[in-house]
Amino acid sequence: MENDFVKELGYFGFTMRLKRINDMLIQEGRKLYKELGVDIEPNWYVIFELLKVHQRLSITEIANRLLLAHPSVITITNKMIKAGYLESGTDKNDNRVRVLKLTEKARKKLPAYEKIWKSGEKGIARAFEDKDALGFLDLMEKTFGQNGFVKLTLDEYRKDQN
Incomplete structure (x- = not known):
């Protein structure tokens, strides 16, 4: 890209370049899902997969397993709840702890979504095949x-x- 000021900054522009790559992949993911008629967001896949394996987890457990900030997990999971993919309950031992699990809708759609994610994984691997x-x-x-x-x-x- 010509006239890329951020690139000209060298290491000073490092985090901005990571942000641009992230934004580009999120935007492309949204285009992909729209093309396929899928009503999810690109960063939801990891929550789907995590809860598929662990069934029920608290927000804190999700944040710790993904090494993400608690507010980031809340933002993602609230959107997933609103879309009908997660249901929220309380922990049996501590009513203050919010526990999440996949809904029936999520479990039904998961196999189709996993096919898309597998194709995405292969696409990324192909993009970096010798690196x-x-x-x-x-x-x-x-x-x-x-x-x-x-x-x-x-x-x-x-x-x-x-």
């Missing part, structure tokens, strides 16, 4: 998980102050 994209993502998560952006930035900032 280790997943390995690079693992490296990024490990690096930022161990060192953290704040620590890395403060280390560099303090070096520059001396």
Whole structure:
């Protein structure tokens, strides 16, 4: 792309480029679902799959298993509840804890959705067939998980102050 200011920023534009890729994939996912007549959002698949395996989970358990922020999980799951894919109840041992599970509608549609997701997975694999994209993502998560952006930035900032 010509005149890509964010790309010109090098590492300073790193997070913006990740955001652009994410936005592009979400937008493309929406186009795909619209074309196929599917009434779900691109980031719902992971909740479907997680609850397929674990049946009932609290918001906190979902957030912890996906390593997502609690508010992000609430936003996604509230939309899924509104669309009729999740039902909310309370934990048997603690009425304050909200527990989610797939609805009958979700269980019926899941096999068709999984075919779409499998095709999407194959499409992404084909796009990166000779590259280790997943390995690079693992490296990024490990690096930022161990060192953290704040620590890395403060280390560099303090070096520059001396």
